[in-house]
Amino acid sequence: MTLDELFQIARQAAAAAYAPYSRFRVGAALLGADGAVYTGCNVENRSFGLTICAERSAVVQGVSRGCRSFTALAISTPDSPVPVGPCGACRQVLSEFMDPRCLVRFGGAGPERVDAAIGELYPYDSLHELAGA
Ligand code: THU
Numbered sequence: 001m002t003l004d005e006l007f008q009i010a011r012q013a014a015a016a017a018y019a020p021y022s023r024f025r026v027g028a029a030l031l032g033a034d035g036a037v038y039t040g041c042n043v044e045n046r047s048f049g050l051t052i053c054a055e056r057s058a059v060v061q062g063v064s065r066g067c068r069s070f071t072a073l074a075i076s077t078p079d080s081p082v083p084v085g086p087c088g089a090c091r092q093v094l095s096e097f098m099d100p101r102c103l104v105r106f107g108g109a110g111p112e113r114v115d116a117a118i119g120e121l122y123p124y125d126s127l128h129e130l131a132g133a
Helices: 003-016 054-064 088-097
Strands: 027-032 037-041 070-077 098-108 113-117
Touching (some): 003 027, 003 054, 027 054, 037 054, 054 070, 070 088, 088 098
């Protein structure tokens, strides 16, 4: 599974987004250490703070299916012309289940793509000694 292929899956996952408030669809595709791909989309709520991001919904899908380790992530934001990286909350949740060297690719509707390691997106993890309990 290449990052290009994973990004295509993330792009398709964005089609399921429930985003009537922001009109900003996000799709995520997580490659499990088991070889399976787990997808997610953002699911908004009229109580805005209850919104779940695409990245965390993909993590929840993977863990719910018994996978607790992921090796790559792609994020598609088709309603943005430029790449949009994961939010701070998602960076911390992703770091729970991904090695810091694992790559995250993100891109919008345009051709630009960003590849960054989780350790770059979430450096100086203040709780690293508690991880994996
Ligand atoms: N969103 C995500 O799904 N992932 C991100 O990393 C950034 C934001 C969603 C939340 C909300 O539904 C919409 O994008 C606008 O913020």
